């Protein structure tokens with residue numbers, strides 16, 4: 001693995017954007033979780049009153065006790081039904097300071113003095129969507145530049161609502177994973193695709209790959225629906241959503257979030273349109289969709305296996321028939337630098353690119 005500095009991405013160690021930090025099922029209003037992303041410790045829990053996710057810095061500003069670490073012995077926990085979550089607040093097990101979801105200390109039980117303004121920990125912007133919890137991470141502390149990830153199909157009864165697969169940790173810099181969006185030449189060897197048309201487009205915070213062709217596993221074996229179309233989009237640096245039209249219509253979701261400088265956590269999911277065509281997906285649809293999700297996960301595991309063992313690609317040896325890696329890496333740099341430089345990077349990468357000798361996606365006539 002290599003670091004952000006070694007890839008010469010920019011001023012910030014971690015990129016600006018929306019990132020997945022947990023599945024919705026990972027959190028509850030009983031047991032707070034201590035989690036680590038962006039080389040930073042957080043406490044994540046679900047407020048008891050609002051039911052909303054709350055994300056705060058992990059350590060109490062009083063004397064540094066972790067608010068989300070396991071504690072079974074403090075009377076803060078024992079006298080409160082086994083939890084230190086109170087309403088939407090969380091109480092430190094050490095000296096019982098209580099913090100609101102805004103990170104402000106709102107009670108110091110043993111002190112009669114006014115609570116100091118500085119008695120606070122950082123509260124982070126999080127939203128819940130598509131069965132997951134998302135953080136807006138921004139080294140400059142700005143407001144979100146684009147909407148949080150959301151898909152209407154996730155809650156549509158005509159589509160099967162999936163589970164998230166926790167793919168696990170990968171000891172590679174996220175650049176190696178983002179490279180995949182422009183990696184035309186791996187589609188045959190790794191995934192068994194016979195690509196008929198292909199192109200990439202970079203526009204604002206979006207990086208798009210459009211391709212179609214045969215595929216060894218994700219199309220019908222009987223000759224019907226034998227072409228797989230994938231329109232795959234990075235919405236910012238860590239959120240990948242792919243429209244799949246193959247054996248079934250589906251939305252492929254692959255999320256990665258930096259953990260340390262040079263490692264990431266990855267999740268996978270697949271929202272499948274009811275395979276029977278029913279307006280309300282039934283049990284049989286759910287079983288078929290789950291099997292299709294397994295097939296998709298196996299396809300992703302082919303990328304994962306390559307990433308697990310590869311050396312960092314700092315200076316690639318590219319040929320004109322490769323995908324537009326350097327344009328993609330320029331696009332990616334916008335998130336590692338102040339917003340003020342965003343336009344400079346975009347001016348150097350926006351557009352549509354086709355590897356040499358390849359038919360552009362928009363021009364060919366494959367069904």
Ligand code: FES
Pocket residue numbers: 060061062063064065092093094095096097
């Ligand atoms: S360390 Fe948290 S209240 Fe003292």
Ligand SMILES: [Fe+2]
Pocket residue numbers: 180186190191303
């Ligand atoms: Fe891939």
